[in-house]
Amino acid sequence: MAADLGLPVPRPYWVRLPPEFIESVSDETVRQKLGVSSPVGFGSLRVPNQFAAWAKGNLITDTMMPDATGILIFDAIIQNPDRRDGNPNCLVKGDNLRIFDHELAFMTEQLLFWKPPWTLGGLSWVGVPGAHIFVGGLKGRDVDYDLIKDRWVNLSDEVIASYQTAVPDEWAGSEAAVHAALKLIRDARDNIDGCLDEVRRILK
Numbered sequence: 001m002a003a004d005l006g007l008p009v010p011r012p013y014w015v016r017l018p019p020e021f022i023e024s025v026s027d028e029t030v031r032q033k034l035g036v037s038s039p040v041g042f043g044s045l046r047v048p049n050q051f052a053a054w055a056k057g058n059l060i061t062d063t064m065m066p067d068a069t070g071i072l073i074f075d076a077i078i079q080n081p082d083r084r085d086g087n088p089n090c091l092v093k094g095d096n097l098r099i100f101d102h103e104l105a106f107m108t109e110q111l112l113f114w115k116p117p118w119t120l121g122g123l124s125w126v127g128v129p130g131a132h133i134f135v136g137g138l139k140g141r142d143v144d145y146d147l148i149k150d151r152w153v154n155l156s157d158e159v160i161a162s163y164q165t166a167v168p169d170e171w172a173g174s175e176a177a178v179h180a181a182l183k184l185i186r187d188a189r190d191n192i193d194g195c196l197d198e199v200r201r202i203l204k
Helices: 019-024 028-036 065-077 146-153 157-165 169-190 192-203
Strands: 012-016 040-044 090-093 096-099
Touching: 019 028, 065 096, 065 146, 065 169, 065 192, 146 169, 146 192, 157 169, 169 192
Parallel strands: none
Antiparallel strands: 012 040, 090 096
16 A cells, blocks of 8 residues: 555565464464464565665755655645654664654554544644654645645555555455455545544644
8 A cells, every 4th residue: 555655665565474483483382473473474575775764863854855755745634643753663774764664553543542644634643743754844844745635646446455455365364454444545645634633733
C-alpha cells in the first residue's frame, strides 16, 4: 500500500522459515516461540549501508517535504504510532528516506475513544510532541497536499482488495483484522479531504 501511494519503502517479501531452520536455533526460548508461530513472516530488502537512522536533530529539506508529508499522512490514517521520537523506523541518506516497520498500525479496536481520522480531532494524537518524527519539521511549512490527495483518491477498490489476496494462507486467523484494515483504507480514501483537513490543523 505504501508503494502504491508513492512512499519510499524497501521492496517487501514474504519470509518462510523452514522447520529445519527453526530446529537449528540454539536459543531454546526463541526456538519454541518460532515453533508455535506462523512460519511465514514479513520482511523487506536490506537498504544500502549509507542510510542511517533518522535522528531528532535531522532537518526536513524542501526536497524531502513531499515524502515526509506523505509519510506523516499515511501513518496518521493507518493509525501507526511507531514512527516517533526515539523509535523513528525511518532511514535517511541525503534527501532520500526509507520507512519500514508498520506492525502496530490499524489497531483501532484497542484504542479507547478512537475517532476516524477524517473527523474533527481524529488525528489529535499525531500532534502530541514527539508522537511523529515529521510533525515538528513540517509545522508552519508550505505543504503541497495535491499529489498526496491524488494518490489516495486513485487507490481503486481493486487495488485495495488485492491487499487481502496477498495475505498468506498461514495468516488465516487475521481475517477479521484484515477486513477492518481494508475498511479503514477505503473509508479514508473516500473521506480524504477530511483527513487532510485534520493534518492541516496539526501542522498550522
